[in-house]
Amino acid sequence: MTYNNILSETSNSICFITINRPNKLNALNKETIEELHEAFKEAEEDTDIKVIILTGSGEKAFVAGADISEFAEFDVNEGKSLAAKGQEILFDFVENLSKPVIAAVNGFALGGGLELAMACHFRVASDNAKMGLPEVSLGVIPGYGGTQRLPNLVGKGRAMEMIMTAGMIDANQALSYGLVNHVTSQEELLPLCEKIAGKISRNSSVAIGAAIKAINANYEDGIDGFEVEINEFGNCFGTDDFVEGTTAFLQKRKAEFPGS
Structure with missing residues (x-):
């Protein structure tokens, strides 16, 4: 399938899905969310694929957030629908895939980007990565599962502080919090993810x-x-x-x- 905003390729039983909107710092818009759903669905159904690695294009961002211009004028019902549909077709969908999904966090993972990384089964970060949920600085809260998954991963108190301050943490702090499993250099990020994926692929x-x-x-x-x-x-x-x-x-x- 041909996509406008993502790339999907398979090698050695690993599916690499790359969010490819570098001029927008790989921000999530409606079309990108729908394309990601289709790519994950295809990978889930392909019996030759054992592991999925998700990353962003370029060296600046995994996903720098949601495309705010798409929903800045939404009303209450539209806001609820936005969150519900997004959770259904992407964030919950990824979390419940039967194939492991590794998030290769190669830069900024903010707002919906961090929420997407948290929906993956675990995360590996480059040493330049920055993570946070800045939604309250826009007068809204995380709507793609952030208020639920972040406390599960880092604990209630740390999640409260991260969400309330709208601040960012760096890769090493994310590692100490348990938000990511490993931190490595930008150059070694995908090779490390591939190495882990290879170990997974050898199992049932x-x-x-x-x-x-x-x-x-x-x-x-x-x-x-x-x-x-x-x-x-x-x-x-x-x-x-x-x-x-x-x-x-x-x-x-x-x-x-x-x-x-």
């Missing part, structure tokens, strides 16, 4: 999908995460990957998972 994609579902369940209201874990654990016993994994272990050889 079926089991990884089940693990994502079980982990996410812990953060859903009204859902017993332990019960989901028990069910997903049991379901693994009925898969070809389980047969291959246990057989390979007993035979002291490397597993070749069929992905089913």
Whole structure:
């Protein structure tokens, strides 16, 4: 599929999705959100893809925020619809994909950009990255899951301070907060993400999908995460990957998972 605002390519079972609006610091607009949805959907359905890496074009920004010009004149109902649709087709969609999504944060990740990075399963940052949720400085609050995911990742107190001050933190502070898993140089960012993706790709994609579902369940209201874990654990016993994994272990050889 041809896109106007993003790039999508696959190599060695890894899908690289790049937000490509460098003149806008890769800001999210309606079209970009819809294109990202389609790209993630295609990657999810492609059985050859094991891991997805999301990044921004250039060296300045992952995503510097949402395109404010698109919603500056919205009323209350339009604002609610904007947040609801965005969460449904992109942010919640990414979080609940069965394939791991790594955010390669290569610069500014602000507002909707940080919210998108937080929707990914984990984050790796370049040492020039800056992150924050500046929405209250515009008279609004984060609307793409920021008030929910940030406290889960860094704790309530730190999330409150970040949101209320509308300030930015650098990559090393994000690392100390647990907001990102690793910090590296701009040049080594994608190679490091690829290295991690390679390790993931060698494991059972079926089991990884089940693990994502079980982990996410812990953060859903009204859902017993332990019960989901028990069910997903049991379901693994009925898969070809389980047969291959246990057989390979007993035979002291490397597993070749069929992905089913």
